[in-house]
């Protein structure tokens with residue numbers, strides 16, 4: 279794993295958007311995996327600028343998002359679909375049919391996850407962007423998730439529900455289940471970029487860098503991937 283140390287959030291966003299933009303330029307039909315959360319917001323801002331001031335044909339770009347809350351409609355303000363449109367898709371011209379988001383309101387969950395995984399397999403991710411939870415979760419794969427997991431439904435831990443409650447009016451409004459790409463789905467990506475920002479992610483970063491690989495720490499699976507870039511700020515590094 280390669281560690282890129284940055285001192286500001288802007289630097290993190292620029293570094294990450296540069297990697298994504300390079301993958302987009304290098305591939306005729308780029309397939310990029312995207313993440314939500316506060317951390318990648320700046321990356322999307324920087325990537326929008328790069329895309330819109332370039333001659334890249336955005337019709338050729340395909341995207342897959344990592345996860346979605348079960349029970350939230352795509353237009354719900356706290357859904358990840360809404361987040362992605364607000365922060366990225368509404369500002370670029372990637373065709374709607376190339377955008378893959380899990381449907382939180384899917385009537386048949388089994389069909390939803392199976393079809394999503396099949397679509398990922400068929401497209402092949404050129405790069406996957408990730409954030410990380412305090413407990414080391416990536417996407418919504420909580421500690422204890424099998425490294426062999428594919429797209430599935432998870433029960434969110436109280437810690438994750440509490441962390442994400444800041445976006446909701448009330449703790450009880452936070453869904454307790456989510457659809458998520460699995461750890462093996464993420465590992466299929468050719469390249470992985472993980473953003474780790476802030477003092478509250480210090481422990482998660484330290485555990486990832488320790489090199490210990492265990493299903494108790496979902497992010498540790500990344501030690502088994504050939505091309506991972508960690509972009510971490512000084513607050514998370516503890517410098």
Ligand SMILES: N[C@@H]1[C@@H](O)[C@H](O)[C@@H](COP(=O)(O)O)O[C@@H]1O
Nearest residue numbers: 314315316317409410411417418
């Ligand atoms: N499912 C998302 C993750 O993909 C994200 O990495 C995490 C951290 O988000 P933040 O960047 O806001 O700390 O939040 C959620 O749990």
